[in-house]
Amino acid sequence: MAEPTCIQLDIHGQVCPSCLLLTLKTLNQHGDSVRAGQTEIIVMTNDRKSVDTIPDAVGKMGYQAEVTRLESGYRIRIYGH
Amino acid sequence: MATEPRQGTHSRTDDQENHAAAIQYIRAKVDQLLALMGTLPLRPEELDDATLIELDPIGIIAGSFEQVLAHLKQTNHELTIARNEIRTVFDAFGAAVIVVSKDNLVEDCNALALEWFFPAADAAQIIGRPLAEICSCHEQLLTTQHPGNRQVSEFIHDNHHYQQVSSTIYDEADQIDKVVHLYSDITLQKRAEEVLKAQATTDTLTGIANRRQFYSTLTAEMSRADRYRLPLAVIMLDLDHFKEINDTLGHQVGDDVLVELARLVSGVIREQDVFARWGGEEFVILAPSRDAEGMRQLAEKLRSAVESHSFPGVGRVTCSFGLAEYQPDEAIESFFKRIDAALYRAKENGRNRVELA
Numbered sequence: 001m002a003e004p005t006c007i008q009l010d011i012h013g014q015v016c017p018s019c020l021l022l023t024l025k026t027l028n029q030h031g032d033s034v035r036a037g038q039t040e041i042i043v044m045t046n047d048r049k050s051v052d053t054i055p056d057a058v059g060k061m062g063y064q065a066e067v068t069r070l071e072s073g074y075r076i077r078i079y080g081h
Numbered sequence: 082m083a084t085e086p087r088q089g090t091h092s093r094t095d096d097q098e099n100h101a102a103a104i105q106y107i108r109a110k111v112d113q114l115l116a117l118m119g120t121l122p123l124r125p126e127e128l129d130d131a132t133l134i135e136l137d138p139i140g141i142i143a144g145s146f147e148q149v150l151a152h153l154k155q156t157n158h159e160l161t162i163a164r165n166e167i168r169t170v171f172d173a174f175g176a177a178v179i180v181v182s183k184d185n186l187v188e189d190c191n192a193l194a195l196e197w198f199f200p201a202a203d204a205a206q207i208i209g210r211p212l213a214e215i216c217s218c219h220e221q222l223l224t225t226q227h228p229g230n231r232q233v234s235e236f237i238h239d240n241h242h243y244q245q246v247s248s249t250i251y252d253e254a255d256q257i258d259k260v261v262h263l264y265s266d267i268t269l270q271k272r273a274e275e276v277l278k279a280q281a282t283t284d285t286l287t288g289i290a291n292r293r294q295f296y297s298t299l300t301a302e303m304s305r306a307d308r309y310r311l312p313l314a315v316i317m318l319d320l321d322h323f324k325e326i327n328d329t330l331g332h333q334v335g336d337d338v339l340v341e342l343a344r345l346v347s348g349v350i351r352e353q354d355v356f357a358r359w360g361g362e363e364f365v366i367l368a369p370s371r372d373a374e375g376m377r378q379l380a381e382k383l384r385s386a387v388e389s390h391s392f393p394g395v396g397r398v399t400c401s402f403g404l405a406e407y408q409p410d411e412a413i414e415s416f417f418k419r420i421d422a423a424l425y426r427a428k429e430n431g432r433n434r435v436e437l438a
Contacts, residue, residue, distance in 0.1 A: 017115050018128050021141050028144035057118050061145060062152030 004079070005033075009043045012073065016049040023054050027061070027078065034063060035080040046073030054078075104130050107139065114142040177264040183257045185212050197264065198238070235267070242271040284358040286336060287343035295357035295365055299413070302369055306407055312372035313407040316380045317420045318346075320362040321399045321432040334394045341392050342400070349386055350379070373406035373437060380404055380435040388433060401427040405438035 009026050011019050023043050033039040043054060054076050055065035068075040111133075112122035128136070171178060177194035181187055187207050190199075199207055232247045244265045252258040282294035290298070299315070306313040320326075320342065327335040339362060346364065350356055355367040366383075368376060380402040387400045403424025407416055419438040427436040 017123055018136075020115075020118070021136060021138050024145045025136070025141045028141060028148070031144075031148055053118075057145070060118070060152070061148040062155065 004038055004040045007039060007041045009041060011043060011045050011047075011050075014045070015047045016053050019043075019045055019047050019050040020053045020057055023050075023076075023078070024057065027058065027063070031061075034078065037080045041078040043076040043078065044070075044073065045076065050074065050076070104133070107133065111138045111142065114139070114146075118142065118145065175265075179212070179262045179264075181212050181260050181262065183259060185260075186210065187212055188259060194264070197241075197243075197266070240268075241266055242268045287340055287358055289343050289347065289364075290355060290357035292357060292359055295355060295359070295367070298355050299367055302367060303407060303411075303413065303416075305369075307409055310409070311370055312375075313367075313369070314371060314373045314376035314404055315407070315416070315420055316366040316368075316376055316383075316402055316404040317359065317424050318364050318366070318380070318383065318400045318402045319424055319428070321401055321428075323362040326395060326398075330395065338392050338395055338398060341390075342387065342398070345386060345390055346383055349383055373404065376404050376406070377435060377437055384433065384435055399433035401432045402435040403427050403438070404435070 007026060007030060009023060011022050014022065023041070026041055027034065030039050030041065034041060043050070045051075045054075051067050051074050055067060058065050058078050062081075064079050064081065066077040066079075068077070108123055115122060115138075123133070123138070171189075172192040174191060174193065177197050178189075178191045179187060179194050179198075180189040187210055190204060190207055195202065195204060195207070231249075234245045234247075236243055236245065244267045246263045246265075248261050248263070249257055250259045250261060282291060283289070284291040302313055305311060320338065323335065323338070326338060339358075343356075343358070343364070346356055346366070350366060351368065353369060355369075357365050359365045366376075366379070368379060371379070384400060384402055387398060390398070392398045401424060403420055403422070403426065405416065405419040405423055423436045423438040427434050430436065
């Protein structure tokens, strides 16, 4: 299988729930492609709360989320099964 | 409209108020949806009104809910398939399964459980009822005790031997939720074990006990004799001139003589006496609680029975007898050495006789 396309979403400075809304907006646009494993969404944030809210919300939608701690904040990778 | 529209009288303040009310309404609805999504409400300082409209949160959340529902639908579909799959395995499974609640009410049972334990009932008559009430057939099914993680037991029902494995299922709070009883029919296995056990302890030719079986009985009787100071004697008998029978008449005739001798001796001794083939044409007899004199009389009786019996294809046959009384705390090797010596003397002294060690 080909490497999935990555969509970078830099929301540094934004706080939840805006972070969540911005992530959901992107996810709504690319839902099918993410679900099929063709696209991954990488969210870069420095909002602590997003680390809980984003994986929780996308989990309910059937996606996987993987959080990595970075120096500048967090990297949340959203992908399909 | 209850009131006339006040044309041209729309004040700037009115518009602002309407706008503020609309924004407030949108924010309240967005908050409600966000709460459902599992996050915090929107605060005006995080998102100003203009950005709020531009961002279209209701549109975003609506789209997301659509995906949540699609995911839920897919999950339900997979769950239904999985449930059907489990049911199929459950019913096609080679063991009976009964699932009971923590109050010991039957929650489910598979096809084999019905067939084995409730042949006259259907599932609907069983489910929801106390296990204790529906099966009076055997106590083992009535396990009301919680079995811990896993408990294995065996029981016999309707001529079948069953192994029961009871496992407890715990809920997310680690409380006992239900107990799964799994029953396997191990009848064939048990029968095979019995056959193997019989084969291991029986002499194939004569059908009487073999040397191994005699040895283990004798060991037990020796410790009993030691403990209770009981008399214990063993007779060893040996067919006279058996080699000639084999050499002149053939091994088949020789075997027939051994079988006939075993049958003859079995008819003379008591039920509780242990009679075994020691090997070749040698046999041993152990008669619990009989002393040397009692054994000597038994040996004499056997000697005369053999002597007066007509063996098919051979005619007259005799046996020599050696016997010894067990000395307390004697080693089995020493005991047998003395029995052997007595038998040797019987042979030396002309055969067809009884010698006491």
